Amino acid sequence: MGGKHKPCPNCGKELEFSAKHNALFCRHCESQQTIIRTSDFSAENSDYLQTLSELDEQAEVPEYIVANCENCGAEQQFPENVTADRCQYCDSPIVAAEYSTRPLRPSAVLPFKITREDALQHFRQWLSSRWFLPSKIKKQARIDKFKGIYLPYWTYDCETSAPYTGQRGEYYYVTVSYTTTVNGKTVQRTRQERRTRWYPAAGMIKHHFINILVPANHSLPEKLVRELEPWGLAELGEYQPDLIRGNQEQSYAVPLAAGFSDAQRQIEPRVREFIRRDIGGDEQRIHTVNIINDNIEFKLILLPTWVNLFQFHNQQFIFLVNARTGEVQGERPWSAWKITFFTFFMLAIVAAIIVFFIH
Ligand SMILES: [Zn+2]
Numbered sequence: 437m438g439g440k441h442k443p444c445p446n447c448g449k450e451l452e453f454s455a456k457h458n459a460l461f462c463r464h465c466e467s468q469q470t471i472i473r474t475s476d477f478s479a480e481n482s483d484y485l486q487t488l489s490e491l492d493e494q495a496e497v498p499e500y501i502v503a504n505c506e507n508c509g510a511e512q513q514f515p516e517n518v519t520a521d522r523c524q525y526c527d528s529p530i531v532a533a534e535y536s537t538r539p540l541r542p543s544a545v546l547p548f549k550i551t552r553e554d555a556l557q558h559f560r561q562w563l564s565s566r567w568f569l570p571s572k573i574k575k576q577a578r579i580d581k582f583k584g585i586y587l588p589y590w591t592y593d594c595e596t597s598a599p600y601t602g603q604r605g606e607y608y609y610v611t612v613s614y615t616t617t618v619n620g621k622t623v624q625r626t627r628q629e630r631r632t633r634w635y636p637a638a639g640m641i642k643h644h645f646i647n648i649l650v651p652a653n654h655s656l657p658e659k660l661v662r663e664l665e666p667w668g669l670a671e672l673g674e675y676q677p678d679l680i681r682g683n684q685e686q687s688y689a690v691p692l693a694a695g696f697s698d699a700q701r702q703i704e705p706r707v708r709e710f711i712r713r714d715i716g717g718d719e720q721r722i723h724t725v726n727i728i729n730d731n732i733e734f735k736l737i738l739l740p741t742w743v744n745l746f747q748f749h750n751q752q753f754i755f756l757v758n759a760r761t762g763e764v765q766g767e768r769p770w771s772a773w774k775i776t777f778f779t780f781f782m783l784a785i786v787a788a789i790i791v792f793f794i795h
């Protein structure tokens with residue numbers, strides 16, 4: 437693979453991938469180098485069951501890679517489940533992916549498209565649209581706070597069939613008579629009431645699920661990461677170390693089979709939705725469903741994220757940018773002082789209104 441070292445042909449410093457230039461770029465002398473990519477690349481799937489039988493699936497054991505920096509020679513241990521990063525001493529890009537102990541390597545990647553400068557802009561906009569944000573937080577909007585991380589994901593495809601039994605409910609209306617009191621007299625009236633008639637229903641759902649996405653490690657809060665979707669997976673390109681250079685690449689920690697269990701949890705509600713549509717009528721009851729997934733295939737892919745981990749009052753907050761679409765998600769601190777001030781301000785207005793109406 438030869439992914440470790442990539443010196444600038446001009447000055448000898450390490451090249452890194454630049455989203456702005458969509459090429460390898462040298463920070464020192466600003467020279468660029470095109471990355472040659474397969475133009476007709478289409479991300480290929482691997483067979484799930486066959487791979488599982490060949491794999492000795494280890495549990496969620498963290499991976500720690502030790503590598504030497506090609507620029508300064510310093511040996512360093514990468515953080516947990518990280519296979520590419522920058523040297524902690526000289527900041528040179530290091531891709532140590534070939535030292536990974538994980539048996540499966542990513543086959544496809546969406547390269548960074550949103551630049552670090554764009555990420556900062558998105559963060560500033562996000563901050564300015566939040567209410568009750570502590571003023572000091574604006575100081576966290578610094579370009580050097582953003583780290584480019586390639587997050588690993590499993591994607592699964594499968595042909596799903598689901599025989600089911602249930603009931604279709606159809607509404608009908610009946611006229612019901614009742615007595616009521618009008619002007620002190622008891623009178624007979626009628627009204628329409630809705631009833632449901634149930635009919636047996638049974639059938640079979642068939643659906644080809646494509647690219648069911650499962651985060652393959654939990655280095656960032658899943659709730660936030662999920663909200664970054666969709667990614668535009670049709671644009672996936674071939675994995676190349678040159679596309680990673682200068683950003684962090686994380687390895688998977690969720691085993692392949694556990695990832696598929698997650699995919700199945702995503703499939704089930706969608707199958708039930710298909711069944712409801714298939715049953716039709718006004719209401720549906722589902723008694724039995726048997727979901728069968730055949731021809732299961734998977735890919736291991738990398739998706740690009742700008743991450744800003746910022747501290748406030750000894751608490752950590754996370755801000756994320758989908759580095760393809762610019763979609764942002766974040767956790768935020770609240771300013772107790774601003775909330776208190778606002779509450780008193782509102783109470784004062786309410787009090788003024790009451791005083792105004794009483795007099
Ligand atoms: Zn250079």
Ligand SMILES: [Zn+2]
Nearest residue numbers: 505508523526
């Ligand atoms: Zn170094």
